[in-house]
Amino acid sequence: MNAFCRPAQWLALALTLAASPARAASGPPPGFALTDDAELAFTSPDKATRLEQYMKDGGDFDVKWQVWARHGEDMTELKPEQGYPAGFRFTSDSQWLVRMQKTGSGEQDLYLYRAGKGSFVSATKTSLSDLAWAYFHSRPDTRKMKLDYHISANLVKGTEEAYRWLGVDWPNNRYLVISLSGEMDKHPKNVAVKGLADWKCRYDLKTGTFDVPAMFAKTNADALKWEIRR
Numbered sequence: 001m002n003a004f005c006r007p008a009q010w011l012a013l014a015l016t017l018a019a020s021p022a023r024a025a026s027g028p029p030p031g032f033a034l035t036d037d038a039e040l041a042f043t044s045p046d047k048a049t050r051l052e053q054y055m056k057d058g059g060d061f062d063v064k065w066q067v068w069a070r071h072g073e074d075m076t077e078l079k080p081e082q083g084y085p086a087g088f089r090f091t092s093d094s095q096w097l098v099r100m101q102k103t104g105s106g107e108q109d110l111y112l113y114r115a116g117k118g119s120f121v122s123a124t125k126t127s128l129s130d131l132a133w134a135y136f137h138s139r140p141d142t143r144k145m146k147l148d149y150h151i152s153a154n155l156v157k158g159t160e161e162a163y164r165w166l167g168v169d170w171p172n173n174r175y176l177v178i179s180l181s182g183e184m185d186k187h188p189k190n191v192a193v194k195g196l197a198d199w200k201c202r203y204d205l206k207t208g209t210f211d212v213p214a215m216f217a218k219t220n221a222d223a224l225k226w227e228i229r230r
Helices: 002-019 128-138 214-224
Strands: 050-057 063-071 074-077 086-090 096-104 107-116 119-122 149-155 175-183 191-204 209-211 227-229
Touching: 063 119, 074 119, 096 149, 107 128, 128 149, 128 175, 128 191, 128 209, 191 214
Parallel strands: 107 149
Antiparallel strands: 050 063, 063 074, 086 096, 096 107, 107 119, 149 175, 175 191, 191 209, 191 227
16 A cells, blocks of 8 residues: 555655746846945845845836845845835844835935844835824824925934934934925915925834924924025
8 A cells, every 4th residue: 555655645746846836036137237336235234134226227217226135145125116226224233224215306205124034024014204294294283284395204314323413312223213394386475485394203113103202392393384585
């Protein structure tokens, strides 16, 4: 009976392997070339992960950029694909990564990733900038402000040293400070530009919530009244 069983088992295994899909190659698809701009390459503080940016020029202004995290022999794409290269900042423990993604003239989004699965994975279901703007529009003092263009979310420098330059003593690798800006179509004739300039909030990486520390109260009030007169 065993003589008949063993061939049957090997045949079943062979058929299973033949039916299994081949593992996709790790790395960007054909047509994407690694940029030679050293300023677009980033390495995590623990040196375990290197970020590489690849560009594909389809002509007629059809340019696409992909970001890939190289971790040992494996590569993982940090989505989404975009039309511009991006900047990045890590927390000092190499567990969190923020992508500062230009999306147009004077406009920028933020994406948050966390260490996981041997590289970095998306930490939020939507972009970090969308979450920050949702928080902005949920507050009684800011919910009525409508911005039309140059809408930008920026990561304030200082993630690596827990924003010590602001004179705070926050825990390491805990908070991100985000600055929001934008401009309005409608404004008085004697005003050249009107909108929001450098309104700050804080994102807690541990709880996934936003707040506005008291230290930002005055500058945020000024940010809501920003304008350039003719």
